[in-house]
Amino acid sequence: MNTVNIEKIKQEINKLYIPYWERTFDFVKNFAKEKNIILTEEEINYIVDSFKEEHEDLLFEFNEDVVLFKEPPVLDWTDKFEKTPTLQEVRAYIKKLVDECTKFATLSPDWFIDVRGNREKRKHIVNSSKRRIMSRVEVQRHNKYIMSLDELVNNSLYLNSETNRKIDKKPDIEKYHYFESKVKIGLKEYKIILHTEQYIGEKENKPQTVHLYDVLEVNKKTSRT
Secondary structure: HHHHHHHHHHHHHHHOOOOOHHHHHHHHHHHHHHHOOOOOHHHHHHHHHHHHOOOOOHHHOOOHHOOOOOOOOEEOOOOOOOOOOHHHHHHHHHHHHHHHOHHHHHHOOOOOEEEOOOOOHHHHHHHOOOOHHHHHHHHHHHHHHOOOOHHHHHHEEEEEEEHHHHHHOOEEEEEEEEEEEEEOOOEEEEEEEEEEEEEOOOOOOEEEEEEEEEEEEEEOOOOOO
């Protein structure tokens, strides 16, 4: 077996924050193919088995119902940040995610979210489409959401989708997909909708990866669900 290729694929998959139960034979095979690495059937099985061994305690208690969440868990971020992340820190973090082609798993099987795009796309995520009407406190919360995208996305559930009806303004977008997360800060709970895009020509075969476009708290002005 080619131990170099095996370790490389394992490290790359670990960067995706993908739950162990989704690291199947087909997933590893297709992931390696995307990286232009050819693995034998023996090598793929070895990688899958190694992931199982690493999570042996969890697998012992595993039940398929574990992934069938009806509501996203409420993340208690009351003490998560000693101080609010600055706009400069948020910009640098988003750029890092784009440069590293980071992809996050959601709680909904077969749905993944990455962060990609040019400077305007990154700016939209950082600033939010609602920033001009957000209060200072809301902006501070938004910065926290962005700086913890990994946890936010990993604990989100797929809601629904809609077809792009503004082809003239965004000709490269086929659909929009929405995911829900929940965060508690102090005594208040906030529902957050992750807005993502599906580009024209992208396959809808599962697992499917969509692209983050906006992160918005749900209220009467911003809710789309």
